[in-house]
Amino acid sequence: MKIITATLKEQLAQVKQRTAALTDPKIEQTVRAIIENVQQNGDEALRDYEQKFDQVKLDDFRVPQAQIDQAWEQIDADLKQALRVAKTNITSFHQQEIDNGFMDAARPGIIRGQKVIPLATVGLYVPGGTAAYPSSVLMSAIPAKIAGVKRLVMVTPPQKNGINPAVLAAAKLAGVDDVYQVGGAQAIAALAYGTESIPQVDKILGPGNIFVATAKKMVFGQVAIDMIAGPSEIGIIADESANPRQVAADLLSQAEHDKLARPILVTTSLELAKQVNQELEVQLATLPRQAIARASVENQGFIAVLPTVSDLFRLMNAIAPEHLEVQLPDPSQYLSEIQNAGSVFLGKNASEPLGDYVAGPNHILPTSGTARFSSPVGVYDFVKRTQFIQYRADALASEAKYVTKLARVEGLEGHARAIETREVAK
Numbered sequence: 001m002k003i004i005t006a007t008l009k010e011q012l013a014q015v016k017q018r019t020a021a022l023t024d025p026k027i028e029q030t031v032r033a034i035i036e037n038v039q040q041n042g043d044e045a046l047r048d049y050e051q052k053f054d055q056v057k058l059d060d061f062r063v064p065q066a067q068i069d070q071a072w073e074q075i076d077a078d079l080k081q082a083l084r085v086a087k088t089n090i091t092s093f094h095q096q097e098i099d100n101g102f103m104d105a106a107r108p109g110i111i112r113g114q115k116v117i118p119l120a121t122v123g124l125y126v127p128g129g130t131a132a133y134p135s136s137v138l139m140s141a142i143p144a145k146i147a148g149v150k151r152l153v154m155v156t157p158p159q160k161n162g163i164n165p166a167v168l169a170a171a172k173l174a175g176v177d178d179v180y181q182v183g184g185a186q187a188i189a190a191l192a193y194g195t196e197s198i199p200q201v202d203k204i205l206g207p208g209n210i211f212v213a214t215a216k217k218m219v220f221g222q223v224a225i226d227m228i229a230g231p232s233e234i235g236i237i238a239d240e241s242a243n244p245r246q247v248a249a250d251l252l253s254q255a256e257h258d259k260l261a262r263p264i265l266v267t268t269s270l271e272l273a274k275q276v277n278q279e280l281e282v283q284l285a286t287l288p289r290q291a292i293a294r295a296s297v298e299n300q301g302f303i304a305v306l307p308t309v310s311d312l313f314r315l316m317n318a319i320a321p322e323h324l325e326v327q328l329p330d331p332s333q334y335l336s337e338i339q340n341a342g343s344v345f346l347g348k349n350a351s352e353p354l355g356d357y358v359a360g361p362n363h364i365l366p367t368s369g370t371a372r373f374s375s376p377v378g379v380y381d382f383v384k385r386t387q388f389i390q391y392r393a394d395a396l397a398s399e400a401k402y403v404t405k406l407a408r409v410e411g412l413e414g415h416a417r418a419i420e421t422r423e424v425a426k
Ligand SMILES: NC(=O)c1ccc[n+]([C@@H]2O[C@H](COP(=O)([O-])OP(=O)(O)OC[C@H]3O[C@@H](n4cnc5c(N)ncnc54)[C@H](O)[C@@H]3O)[C@@H](O)[C@H]2O)c1
Pocket: 030, 053, 054, 126, 127, 128, 129, 130, 131, 136, 157, 158, 183, 184, 185, 186, 207, 208, 209, 210, 211, 212, 228, 229, 230, 231, 232, 257, 258, 261, 322, 363, 364, 365, 366, 367
């Protein structure tokens, strides 16, 4: 990876340029055309795209329930156990996110409250272009079930030899209602607008490549979306005490997701930077997904060397990575320094893949700097809130004059008169 030794100020300026470059007009044009075609031609457009992008000819998009049940029987005992452990840990973490709403009677005769309502139908995108993601099924479906969503519709790209049984087994374990084999931007368009076979949903959640992330951004408004969970990223903050072999391995764990994945190391140690680069070469040589990981490391990755630990956090907060590893002695003391990151991994043992699979926090996380304003997927993403009030007559009598005053100041006489139709309010 290129090593950058420019000043903090120069590096902060480069972060802005890089983030701007992440929106690609060519991809936006491609995705817009796909969305419009699906909106107009429904299933027929989906069939054409699946043949074109995934080389699969489909008559029916829906995966039969019998195939899903069979998948669970088909997978080996160790995989069943791993999925069950992941489910238990994800569940216990996400149960703590439950919001029961509230109601108060803060002033005499007035009841106010906020009611939390689960979404009726959600669409869960499970990636499947270059890898299979049973873990992502659990990460979206489990919080949806905890929230009480009525219908979980899952989409995932078709595969030449059929959908990976591990993905279907995870769907069964997590309680997904319907699975459709359709992927990419066309799947997002189908969920947003509905087609003859695919139901329109209220919200689309889940990670995906640049085509999926761009499509989600474009259909927002027609449906809700969780956030931009695009090509994976890892930022590592480390000093000379870090182990270069482990740092390189953790960088590659995310680089292997996508040639557009972003592996970033920021360190106070030029020596560590050089050692990590040597390790990357050694480890890349035997990595099965070498071509993808190498493209990510060489084109998207970089190592920044800065003089102080405080500089490292300033730069990383500007980058706002999806995952942030803090490989410094006594790492938990730095939690307060972190403003922008999707998920944080403290210390040498908290290697990023723990969070991808079994730790319990969600792995569907904001990318491309959107951790500045977005959160991990959680139970809160699968609910909406409605607020309510109820007034006793004496309470209305005491507050009516404030309403009529404010209404008339705004020039909204109708508001004032509505209140004054109540005898007690005059
Ligand atoms: N941020 C997160 O929370 C998170 C979590 C898990 C995975 N991810 C990311 O998900 C992504 C998975 O990517 P993937 O590619 O394996 O699967 P994917 O399902 O996201 O994308 C595959 C689909 O992309 C479409 N596509 C491919 N090339 C295209 C082209 N030239 N034009 C139009 N459409 C095209 C096809 O329809 C294909 O089925 C990776 O980027 C990974 O880093 C992110």
